Amino acid sequence: QVQLVESGGGLVQPGGSLRLTCAASGILFSIYAMGWYRQAPGKQRELVAVITGGRTNYVESVKGRFTISRDNAKNTVYLQMNSLKPEDTAVYYCNANRALGGDFWGQGTQVTVSS
Numbered sequence: 001q002v003q004l005v006e007s008g009g010g011l012v013q014p015g016g017s018l019r020l021t022c023a024a025s026g027i028l029f030s031i032y033a034m035g036w037y038r039q040a041p042g043k044q045r046e047l048v049a050v051i052t053g054g055r056t057n058y059v060e061s062v063k064g065r066f067t068i069s070r071d072n073a074k075n076t077v078y079l080q081m082n083s084l085k086p087e088d089t090a091v092y093y094c095n096a097n098r099a100l101g102g103d104f105w106g107q108g109t110q111v112t113v114s115s
Contacts, residue, residue: 002026002104004094009109012084016113020079022094022106027075033097034070034077038090038111045093049079061087084113 008020020036035050049058049068056068067080077094094106 002096004096004104004106006092006094006106006109009092009111011112011114013115014085014113016084017080017082018084018111020081020092020094020109020111022077022079024075024077024094024096024104027096027102027104029075029096030072031098032102033099034068035095035097036068036077036079037093037095038088039093039108040087040090043090048092051077081111084111086113089113 003025005023006020008018010018012018033050033052036048037045038048039045047059048062049056049066051068051070058066065083070077089112091108091110093108096104
């Protein structure tokens with residue numbers, strides 16, 4: 001059974017930082033592209049960052065502020081979020097994807113940026 005479990009969300013003031021963690025089980029973690037998505041109220045889910053092997057990609061709005069990383073030995077992917085803005089408020093989801101088959105999602109963790 002595949003499980004992706006996110007943690008690390010919460011309430012933070014503008015300019016603050018959070019680190020999201022996604023722990024995966026039930027998959028051969030190292031062969032999956034791992035991504036973080038977010039969905040704000042009334043908006044479509046959007047890709048925030050993805051890491052495949054050693055390559056990373058980010059949505060333009062978070063470049064220079066967010067960093068995605070992974071530890072294949074721990075089956076874990078992280079999203080370090082700095083200089084947070086109110087517009088970063090959303091539910092953040094972890095995703096594991098493999099082009100040859102396999103697309104899995106976590107349950108989501110709420111991030112709220114507000115003073």
